[in-house]
Amino acid sequence: MNNHPLEDLSKRYLSENNFSNSTVKSYGFAFMHYIKYLKEHDIEFAKTSDVIKFREIKRNLGYSTTWIYIQISALKGLYRYLRINQKNFVLPLEYAYDIMIPIKNEKINPVIKKPILTLEQAKYMILHTKEIRKSFWHYRNHAIVYLMLTSGLRSYEILRAKREDYKLVDGGWLLYFPSNKSNSTESYVKLSKGAALAMNDYLNLRHDDNPYLFITHQKGITKKALSRMFFMHMFRSVLKECGLDNLGITPHCLRHTAATVNLLRGGTVESTKQFLRHTCIESTLVYVHHIERMKDDSERQIDAFILKEEPYHYHDDNEFLIFE
Incomplete structure (x- = not known):
């Protein structure tokens, strides 16, 4: 298969949405991998099982959870877009059904990678x-x-x-x-x-x-x-x-800062969710985890625990020497 219909459709999807340059680049790269897989296996209209097989191949090749998350997110957006516009674009009936609905995305640990202003x-x-x-x-x-x-x-x-x-x-x-x-x-x-x-x-x-x-x-x-x-x-x-x-610091760091400050001043998670206009509470909990981690003094406590000159002698039932 030399050409695939998703090549032009994916470009149209990216051009009609107000994605950032980094998202366009990431999604474009994801579509390239996916379309290459479809062409290699002579698949014109993919099924849910085809996407699952594609995902498992990438996983077995050692692709990271984050990479697979971006890949599936890109495909979910694309197939939803094709389903919504199937009649308007006069697309084949195969696109009237969103094959990505049954597929759950990867779970990734919530972290804030950008700096937050003091x-x-x-x-x-x-x-x-x-x-x-x-x-x-x-x-x-x-x-x-x-x-x-x-x-x-x-x-x-x-x-x-x-x-x-x-x-x-x-x-x-x-x-x-x-x-x-x-x-x-x-x-x-x-x-x-x-x-x-x-x-x-x-x-x-x-x-x-x-x-x-x-x-x-x-x-x-x-x-x-x-x-x-x-x-x-x-x-x-x-x-x-x-x-x-x-x-x-990026512009989005100011949004991270606003969310963190709202929690530090005593705002609830729910009020912060509404303040940020998040659709799910999980997105807001990222900031709670960040604050809890920043308040955690484990490293200093471990340092003091290890280097403390005077050990505290305590013998438990098994007679192990434990330091304070």
């Missing part, structure tokens, strides 16, 4: 970006940092946000996000008093008709949203101005 660093980012405000973009950057650190926004939510979605409701400012699911209600985040003040200071300086909440302020660009590349460049500049550019 309270001092978060405070400094907010105060420093406020102090240096002079131009339009300084006001914009301060509002973005404040909003992300106190509301836990994702970077793509910052890019998509429109001015019409920013509303005053019952004396408080809210930022709404259109739902991606037809049966879900519109979600929103509440702005703290400081974040709302930073936002309004920025918007009061604007006299353009650009519908987006945050814009570039470059001449000739009047209707466009911030691009991912521009946003990353802007964020790196902010980190450099704050002296935090050598810590590996």
